[in-house]
Amino acid sequence: MGHAHGTPVLWEQARNEARELGRRCAGVSPSAVPLAEARGAVLAERVTADIGVPSYDSSAMDGYAVSGSGPWRVTARALAGAPLPVARLSSGEAVEIATGARVPEGTTAVLPYELAHHDGHGIVGDITPGRHVRRAGEDVPAGAAVLPEGTRVTPAVVGLAASLGRDTLLVRRPRVAVVTTGDEIVHSGIPGNGTVRDALGPMLPGIVTWSGAVVAGERHVADSFSAVSGMLAEAASDAGTDVVVVCGASSAGAADHLRGALRDVDATMLVDGVACRPGHPQILARMGTEQEPGAVVVGLPGNPNAALAGAVTLLVPLLAALAGRSDPSCAPPESLPLAGEVRPHHRDTRLVAVRERGSWVEPVGHDRPGSLRGAALADALAALPPDWAGSGVPLVWLPR
Ligand SMILES: Nc1nc2c(c(=O)[nH]1)N[C@H]1C(S)=C(S)[C@@H](COP(=O)(O)OP(=O)(O)OC[C@H]3O[C@@H](n4cnc5c(N)ncnc54)[C@H](O)[C@@H]3O)O[C@H]1N2
Ligand code: MOO
Numbered sequence: 001m002g003h004a005h006g007t008p009v010l011w012e013q014a015r016n017e018a019r020e021l022g023r024r025c026a027g028v029s030p031s032a033v034p035l036a037e038a039r040g041a042v043l044a045e046r047v048t049a050d051i052g053v054p055s056y057d058s059s060a061m062d063g064y065a066v067s068g069s070g071p072w073r074v075t076a077r078a079l080a081g082a083p084l085p086v087a088r089l090s091s092g093e094a095v096e097i098a099t100g101a102r103v104p105e106g107t108t109a110v111l112p113y114e115l116a117h118h119d120g121h122g123i124v125g126d127i128t129p130g131r132h133v134r135r136a137g138e139d140v141p142a143g144a145a146v147l148p149e150g151t152r153v154t155p156a157v158v159g160l161a162a163s164l165g166r167d168t169l170l171v172r173r174p175r176v177a178v179v180t181t182g183d184e185i186v187h188s189g190i191p192g193n194g195t196v197r198d199a200l201g202p203m204l205p206g207i208v209t210w211s212g213a214v215v216a217g218e219r220h221v222a223d224s225f226s227a228v229s230g231m232l233a234e235a236a237s238d239a240g241t242d243v244v245v246v247c248g249a250s251s252a253g254a255a256d257h258l259r260g261a262l263r264d265v266d267a268t269m270l271v272d273g274v275a276c277r278p279g280h281p282q283i284l285a286r287m288g289t290e291q292e293p294g295a296v297v298v299g300l301p302g303n304p305n306a307a308l309a310g311a312v313t314l315l316v317p318l319l320a321a322l323a324g325r326s327d328p329s330c331a332p333p334e335s336l337p338l339a340g341e342v343r344p345h346h347r348d349t350r351l352v353a354v355r356e357r358g359s360w361v362e363p364v365g366h367d368r369p370g371s372l373r374g375a376a377l378a379d380a381l382a383a384l385p386p387d388w389a390g391s392g393v394p395l396v397w398l399p400r
Pocket of ligand 1: 180181182184185196197198199200201247248249250251252253256278279280281300301302303304306369
């Protein structure tokens, strides 16, 4: 016997519920993560410079570090990363120097090769005192506050943190456990007769990191009530999990146990069914109590393209709000005209895989619930309302 669905909520409302829930749960604790993993997350600290940049007085040009006025006698060659060949220059002396090499004490300026000439006595050329010498701390003084808490960790942020000698950053990054279900699912190789290769375990980490979160565990559970409710009970008592994504087991069939298992752990059901196609059997629930809230559970349909639709409907808005950043699927333009043959659903929002063509979008096709063929070529999902009259369509961007 199956389990009845709840009353579906409107697609826009489902996204808002997920976003609101993310804002209400202030419980994601900061963690120090290696720079390479921090990208996309949001800083949970103010970054201050432990060292200045540059950290030593160095040359900004390839040429000659000179002291006093010319002509200068070249005494040695200074390269970046090599010990200083002379600690101090006296007036009339120079060292040939590479960009980034430490300048000796007593350096008046650096004279670039292209401005230097040899006369019979040495090197000559016009200099301005201090020119082409990068002083320690000139770009970032030691102790300066460089990034406020709440800054999104972009590639440039990672690079800056490394320049400042940091190996980790403190970020607020929701931890997501991904659970696949289904006795027919296999996780590697060519699926044998009657089995299906797991498409969601490999797909979800990219969506999760795009939203500023991280997959902190992946597992598969059997199609049984005890396996699904046991998994939820474990997740409920694990303080290291903020969100549990359960793939499959969300519909009405005999093997679809998520609803019953959520009831079994006294979870609060927030969304039970969304009025969109594909992706209508989605679930948003919260474990724990009002006083001691537990992990949020997102149930996604097993059909891979329906799961993608569900992920951008509930999971991405939830995770972005939990992480304290903007929703990457809502980037501008928020809508564009759609050119091509599409048919709205008579009652629900239809999510159509579309390709961006500059100032308009066109359907990719091949976007039935069971396959990601269309989505793999798409830039966005167009959210076609039931009463669509052939004008602009709201867009939900996909990670590209
Ligand atoms: N009587 C009804 N039956 C169904 C309804 C309904 O409203 N009433 N909804 C249909 C829709 S729409 C969808 S979508 C599916 C959702 O099903 P479940 O979420 O319960 O998922 P399963 O039944 O376990 O699997 C469905 C389908 O997806 C394949 N699958 C599952 N997991 C994966 C995975 N990790 N990677 C790749 N493919 C996966 C699975 O083999 C099935 O083919 O329910 C309809 N039925
Ligand atoms: O809505 Mo199902 O999620 O169409 O495939």
